[in-house]
Amino acid sequence: MRKLGGVRAPHRKGTADSAPRPIPIPPEIRLPMSMHIGAPAKPIVKAGDTVQVGQLIGEAAGFVSSPVHASVSGKVKRVDEYDAVTGLGAASVVIESDGEQTPYDGLRAPELSDMKSFLDAVRDSGVVGLGGAGFPTAVKLTVKDVSAVDYILINGAECEPYITSDTRTMLDETEMLEEGALLLQKYLGVKSIVFGVESNKPGPIKKLTEFASRRDGIEVRTLPALYPQGGEKVLIYQITGRRVPEGKLPLDIGVIVLNCTTLTAIVKYIRTGMPLVSKCVTVDGSAVINPGNVVAPIGAPLAALFDFCGGLKDDVKKVLMGGPMMGIAVPDTDMPVLKATNAALAFSEKDALLPAETPCIRCGRCVSHCPMGLAPLEFERTYRLKKPELLEKYKVNLCMECGCCAYSCPAKRMLVQYVKLSKIMLREYQAAQKAAAEKKEAAV
Ligand code: SF4
Ligand code: SF4
Known part of the structure; x- marks a missing residue:
């Protein structure tokens, strides 16, 4: 096998011990209909409508799409066009919160009986790849021939510096990961489920190993703490030795990869009927006064997360949605938390300056x-x-x-x-x- 590349970037996982705390519900949230890969959802509410938490407000517009649900209770202020951080302009629903967080009275836990009902539940949950990719999870799990799937890999590598939201999932919601793995075995009939976790997360490895050792077909693989172990193709290669050919998907080589928080979001929906409406986000960086993990309603402005963490220092220069390696710099802190947002980072001027480029020396x-x-x-x-x-x-x-x-x-x-x-x-x-x-x- 060819030696994998990668870099030993400083981990800076100082928030790993920070249990997520819910932020106060912001007075207004914005839910873009395009928080996933595929067709934007179609809004089904209008200005003046009253909505409750978990209520469907945007219908999936096709197979590769995902529904969107209200993350706060209150009144729809407007439906407008919005350029989310993805750069794709699409409709968005702005909701004025009533501060009550009343759950939608139509919420019901889905009844599961077979693969179809399981996949319907995943689709209705609004869950997309929460590790950052945003690909609709139901689409990923819908396969013509399940017998051709040899592995489902649960990605707990969380290799990007600073981000610890998946670490918290693995520590705080371990029993949901166990339940999720059993659901995948039961309804998809997959032979092997492997959790991949970097070696710099001994706590999650210990907790996952405890239940995996009691279960057939479930194992935990410790990966080197070397960025980017969590990259889908890298993870597949590390765990299975298989390569995804150019232009092909993991499924073409018998593998499906799910992020660990994606799996717990599915389990939450199956347990309660509450779709994906909130997200654990790591708030960190040299310009954040009190870094930590928070739970925010999807659609909350980043500013609300930073305020909850003590605010930003005066010399803040750069704000990222996502990690420092693959995150996107955002123009202002009004940007809403999206389904796949796992970190909000803010850096002071000294850490945000881009070094001057010099000519390539062909060092290789x-x-x-x-x-x-x-x-x-x-x-x-x-x-x-x-x-x-x-x-x-x-x-x-x-x-x-x-x-x-x-x-x-x-x-x-x-x-x-x-x-x-x-x-x-x-x-x-x-x-x-x-x-x-x-x-x-x-x-x-
Ligand atoms: S960004 Fe692309 S080219 Fe650069 S190291 Fe990563 S995979 Fe290779
Ligand atoms: S070969 Fe050029 S571009 Fe590549 S690392 Fe060296 S200096 Fe940079």
């Missing part, structure tokens, strides 16, 4: 640290040369934008930004190629 560190075996320096060169056909050859679409290349580069080249630009260039090139081929075919 970006190549040796790339977990996908790519040549990141070539993406920058090829993008500048405007040679999209070479980007295809260099397999830019295999890049998972983990940032290991940029992190290890002594010249501080902005390699991930070039990857993103290269992917856009390649997509446009391939679309133009396709259009030209179709035109040619139509002319024959």
